[in-house]
Amino acid sequence: MKETRTKPTSSDVAVRDRLLAGAAELFTRKGYNGTTVREIVAFAGVTKPVLYYYFRNKEGIYIELIRAAFVKFDALLDETRKERGKSIERLLRFSDRVFALFMENIKVARLMYSIYYGPPQGAPFFDFDALHLRLQEAVRSLIKKGIRQGELPKGNVEDRVWIILGAVNMAMEVNLSHPERAIDRKGFVRILNLILRGFQQEGRR
Amino acid sequence: MKETRTKPTSSDVAVRDRLLAGAAELFTRKGYNGTTVREIVAFAGVTKPVLYYYFRNKEGIYIELIRAAFVKFDALLDETRKERGKSIERLLRFSDRVFALFMENIKVARLMYSIYYGPPQGAPFFDFDALHLRLQEAVRSLIKKGIRQGELPKGNVEDRVWIILGAVNMAMEVNLSHPERAIDRKGFVRILNLILRGFQQEGRR
Numbered sequence: 385m386k387e388t389r390t391k392p393t394s395s396d397v398a399v400r401d402r403l404l405a406g407a408a409e410l411f412t413r414k415g416y417n418g419t420t421v422r423e424i425v426a427f428a429g430v431t432k433p434v435l436y437y438y439f440r441n442k443e444g445i446y447i448e449l450i451r452a453a454f455v456k457f458d459a460l461l462d463e464t465r466k467e468r469g470k471s472i473e474r475l476l477r478f479s480d481r482v483f484a485l486f487m488e489n490i491k492v493a494r495l496m497y498s499i500y501y502g503p504p505q506g507a508p509f510f511d512f513d514a515l516h517l518r519l520q521e522a523v524r525s526l527i528k529k530g531i532r533q534g535e536l537p538k539g540n541v542e543d544r545v546w547i548i549l550g551a552v553n554m555a556m557e558v559n560l561s562h563p564e565r566a567i568d569r570k571g572f573v574r575i576l577n578l579i580l581r582g583f584q585q586e587g588r589r
Numbered sequence: 590m591k592e593t594r595t596k597p598t599s600s601d602v603a604v605r606d607r608l609l610a611g612a613a614e615l616f617t618r619k620g621y622n623g624t625t626v627r628e629i630v631a632f633a634g635v636t637k638p639v640l641y642y643y644f645r646n647k648e649g650i651y652i653e654l655i656r657a658a659f660v661k662f663d664a665l666l667d668e669t670r671k672e673r674g675k676s677i678e679r680l681l682r683f684s685d686r687v688f689a690l691f692m693e694n695i696k697v698a699r700l701m702y703s704i705y706y707g708p709p710q711g712a713p714f715f716d717f718d719a720l721h722l723r724l725q726e727a728v729r730s731l732i733k734k735g736i737r738q739g740e741l742p743k744g745n746v747e748d749r750v751w752i753i754l755g756a757v758n759m760a761m762e763v764n765l766s767h768p769e770r771a772i773d774r775k776g777f778v779r780i781l782n783l784i785l786r787g788f789q790q791e792g793r794r
């Protein structure tokens with residue numbers, strides 16, 4: 385497999401992004417094993433050497449797709465950790481940003497669902513469970529802080545983590561499955577507010 | 590393909606169930622297309638004619654797996670529709686039963702997730718979206734009734750539907766993905782109660 389190192393002249397980012405978008409689409413639609421480099425380059429409207437230049441091979445383009453999503457998510461976690469202010473507001477902002485990140489990367493998210501729930505497709509391993517555990521831990525940490533700071537009544541932390549994550553997951557999955565009746569970002573924030581107000585009332589019965 | 594119509598003598602139900610369980614397991618692990626009749630019968634410890642006798646072929650066993658799940662779910666919907674009493678209690682009981690049904694059929698549920706989110710595997714079509722729409726509609730109808738009967742404050746119905754379904758989905762998915770840290774039926778009811786109390790408090794701020 386000859387690797388062409390001649391740098392493409394026109395709009396590198398656009399070409400690279402087109403390859404990534406095409407690969408995400410095809411991996412989801414046909415499976416990782418069922419997708420060829422030929423199909424990806426045809427989809428992106430480039431030649432094979434262009435794919436080899438940017439990603440070396442099919443595995444390289446898959447790794448870049450998923451790795452980039454992990455990096456963005458971890459950056460969001462870091463950002464949240466550094467924030468100060470009311471835990472409830474931080475939790476709301478964090479959940480909103482997780483959802484926004486998902487929506488901005490919905491093609492990759494769809495691929496991740498396909499890899500995670502679908503039969504093994506021969507794709508390189510990524511630890512999606514670890515990613516979700518970090519998401520859980522971020523929510524848990526903010527809820528605990530909220531309780532310590534008196535913003536939330538004492539009570540079962542885990543149950544509240546699952547309710548928040550349930551809303552996050554639902555908003556994501558309805559956008560994967562039924563975009564026509566989907567929850568948008570505004571609706572999602574409204575839902576989270578409803579949940580959080582419920583938590584705050586819990587002590588006052 | 591010769592079809593043997595000689596009825597197996599020993600424990601029909603057990604043999605049939607073993608074939609179904611084996612098929613669900615293998616379809617999930619290797620994909621529908623990637624699974625052969627030979628593998629299914631080996632897994633179940635029977636011969637090919639036994640599979641042909643009960644299900645005719647691979648497609649027949651898949652259809653029976655999914656069809657049975659749809660039938661059970663629709664029976665649950667019918668049962669719920671006929672019930673009388675407080676809407677909140679009916680909603681709680683219904684959600685609990687949906688979760689219990691899922692847990693009792695978790696191998697088929699896992700297969701359904703794999704078919705729904707995974708790449709096309711050549712399996713006969715079932716309308717999983719329609720199933721989920723019926724679930725949504727049942728929850729929506731009970732929430733509306735709860736509002737009409739003054740058990741729940743007026744307010745956005747859809748947001749509350751999503752919160753309930755988010756909890757249902759989360760409980761299901763954590764059992765698919767992390768059975769070791771899973772939400773059990775008791776925990777799930779506790780979570781639902783927490784959500785519903787939050788809804789009930791909503792009017793009183």
